[in-house]
Amino acid sequence: MVPIVQGSSLTPDLLTDPGLSRLVTEGRGSLAFIIGNAACRQRLLGASIHWDRILLAFEDGQAVGYAALKYQMRGPFALRVKPFVREFGWLSGTLRFAAFCLSECREWRYPFLLYGLRVSRSARNHGIASALLQACSKHAATRGFRAVYLEVPLANDRARHLYLQNGFSLLRKRWVPWPPVRTMRRYVETQP
C-alpha cells in the first residue's frame, strides 16, 4: 500500500525541503505563459504552499507524488503579488499576478476540486496516482462533500484514462472553448 499523508501533518523541517516544494509546484505547465517554467513556478509559489491542501505519496521514504486540492475558496497556493514583482518587475509582475488570480478564481465554482495531480517519472505505473485519487475522494467524503471535480486537458489522454479507470465521468462539453479542458466528476459517499 502506498503511504499517503496530508502535507500539514509533516514536520516543519520536512516542509522546508526544496525537493518537496519543487514537486508540488511542477504542475500548472499549461499556465507557463503567465507563471513561467518549472524553476520559475517554484520561485513564485514555493514559499506560499497551503500544505493542508496537499496530499503526498511516498515510496521508499521519498515523496514521489501529490494531489493538490481546492475547496472552501482555499487552494494549494496563497496568492501573493510580491514574488511576481520580484521575478518579472512591477508592470509585468502585477499583470501576471492578476491573470493568475483570475485563473484561480475561475475554479471556485467547484465545491471540491482536484486542482493538480502528479507523480514523478521514475515512480509512474506503480498505482500511486490511483492511490492519491482514492485518498482525495476519502478526504472529500470525510469533510461532507458529495463529489470530487477536476479539469483534464483535452490533450492528456493518459490522465483522462486514469480518471475514467478510477470512477470519474466526463461532464458535458462546455460552450466556451478556453481553457482547453474537460470537467470530470466522481461522486463520493459522504461519511459521518
Ligand SMILES: CC(C)(COP(=O)(O)OP(=O)(O)OC[C@H]1O[C@@H](n2cnc3c(N)ncnc32)[C@H](O)[C@@H]1OP(=O)(O)O)[C@@H](O)C(=O)NCCC(=O)NCCS
Ligand atoms: C497521469 C499520472 C498522474 C499517472 O500516474 P501513475 O502513478 O503512473 O498512475 P497509476 O500507476 O495509478 O496508473 C497508471 C497505470 O498503472 C496501473 N497500475 C495501477 N496500480 C498498479 C500497481 N500497483 N502496479 C503496477 N501498475 C499499476 C494502472 O492500472 C494504470 O494502467 P492502465 O493505464 O493500463 O490502466 C502521471 O503520468 C503524471 O504525473 N503525469 C504528468 C502530470 C499529469 O498529466 N497530471 C494529470 C493532470 S490532469
